[in-house]
Amino acid sequence: MGSTITEKILAKHSGRKKVVPGDLVNAEIDVIMCHDVTTTPAIDMLEERSIDKVCDPKKIVVMPDHFIPNKDIKSAEMVAKIRRWVKKHNIENFYDLGRHGVCHALLPEQGHVTPGKTIICGDSHTSTHGALGAFSTGVGSTDLAAAIATGELWFKVPETILFNLTGKLPFGVYSKDIILYIINRIGVDGALYKSMEFKGSVIDELTIESRMTICNMAIEAGGKAGLINPDQKTIDYVKSRTNDEFELFSSDEDAKYEKVYDIDVSKLEPIVAFPSLPSNGKKVSKITENITVDQAYLGSCTNGRIEDLRVAAQILKGKKIASETRMIVVPATTEIWKQANKEGLLDIFMDAGATVSTPTCGACLGGHMGILAAGEKCISSTNRNFIGRMGSPKSEVYLGSPATVAASAIEGKITDPRKYLLVT
C-alpha cells in the first residue's frame, strides 16, 4: 500500500519510514511563520517560563499583517514587542512595514515555501502553502510557542480526502468558484481533521496562485491541510524565488484515501457564498433576488494576488462603480502593490471610484480599514463570512471571486461577472 504526500512528508520529518493515519508523530518543523496577533502571546508564554531561546532563527519568518499599519495603541504595543523579540534573537526574516504583506501571500512570494517542507503558523489559513507540495497547517499560540522553542510539534497523521478535478473550467469561472463549490458540497466540517488533496487535469492547468486560493480555503471545510502534488509549474515558481534545495514528495498511485470525489468542473458557474457560512454557496445565475452591496472588498490571502487584481481591473477598466457602493482594493503584499502600480491597475481602480489600501489583513477579519456598519452588506473576495466577520454582527458578508466582486461593484448588487468579461 502506497502513501499520500501528507503521510510521506510527515514520515520524513519524524524520522520514520512510513506513517499511517492515526499515528501520533513528533515532526520537525521547517518554517515557523509568525504574525502579530498570535505571536505576541506565544512570546509571553515563553518568557513567563524563562525559555529564552528560539530553536533556529533561520526557521522563523515574521510579518505583522493583521492590524498593520498599527490600528491603535494596543496593536502598536504588540508589534513593538515583536520587533524587540526579533532583534534579540537575530531573526533575519522580518518583513516590517515597507516590505510587509499578508502572511500567506508573502511567505511563498519571498521564497520561504518549498515543496516537501513542514510549515506552521498561528493562523488557520496556513493551509495555503500546500499548493506548493508542502505540509502546512494552522495552529494556536501555544503550539507556535512550542515550535519556536523546540523546532518540533506533535501531529496526529490525518486521513486524506482526494478531490480529482477534471473537465474544462468554463469561461468566467475561477479557482475561487471551485473551492466554494467543494465547500458547499461537503460542508464546513466535511473535511474535519483531514488532509485535502487536489489533483486532476484542472489543477494541472491552474496557475500556482490559483492553486493557492484552493488550498487557502481547505480550512473552511475543516481541513487540517490542503495539498497539491508538485509539478513543473511548482518547480519553476519556487526556483524563481529561492536557491534553496528541496525534495519533491508525491502521493503514490496506490495511496489510501478516506474518500475520493471525482468532480467534473465543466458545468461549474461563478459561486457566491451567502451569510454566514462559506458553505452557503449559490450559483450566481440562480440568485434571483436583488442583493445590493454597500461595500466591495478585493484582497486577502485568498484573492489579493496579482492575477486577482488583473481580472478585477479587466472588468473595471473604463467603468465606474455604483454610486451607493464603495470599493476597497488591498493588494496582498508590497511586491504585488508595486507590480499592480506598474501595470496601471491601481489607476484603473481609482478611476473607477475605488480606493486602494496598503497591504494588510485589515477589514478581512473586521480589524480596521473598512469595517461594516449594522445592516450593511459586502461582497468580498475573502474566505470567511461568519457573523460579524467584517464588522457589526448585524452586517452581512457574501463571498465570491475577484471577478464577481468587481462586477458587483459596478452594478451595486451581486452580479454575474461573465457579462463583463465578454466585452474586451
Add this chain to the structure above:
Amino acid sequence: MIGKAHTYKRDHINTDEIIPARYLNMDQEKDLALHAMEDIDKDFLNNVSEGDFIVAGEDFGCGSSREHAVWSLRGAGIRAVIADSFARIFYRNCLNNGFLAIESKGVADKISTKDEVEIDLKNGLLKNHTKNEEYEFIPLPDFAKKMLDAGGLLNYIIKNK
C-alpha cells in the same frame, strides 16, 4: 468536576463569535473574558459562574486559530466545553492549554441550560444530575491526558525535557 451548563443548540459556533477580532489587540484572559460570546449571547458573562460548562453542537470552535477563544472562555469562568464535535485547531488549543474539551454525540440535545452536569473523567461519563441521565463521551487520548495533567503543552515539554 461539577458545573452548570450553558447550552447552545447550534453547530459551527466559530472563534469569531467566541471572541470577535476587534478584541484581538488584547491577550490577557481577564480582558478577553469581558467580551466572550458577546456577539451571539449578550448575557453570557452575567449568567456564567466559575466552574460552568459550555455545551454545543457540531464543529465547535471552527474558523480562526486564535487561542484567544479558549482564553476568553476560561477567563469568564468556563471550565470545560462539551460538544458533539470540535474543529481541529480549537480542540488542539484546548488541550495545549490544559483546558477540557469533551466530545459526546448529541449532547446539545440532551443537556439543557442550567442542568447540573458532572464530568467523570475516570469513567468517561457525563452525569446529568438535573435530568438524572448519563452519557458516554469519547475518551481523551493518552497523550492528551498527560498534557492535561501537566497543565498544558509547554509545561509538558518542560517536564519531559
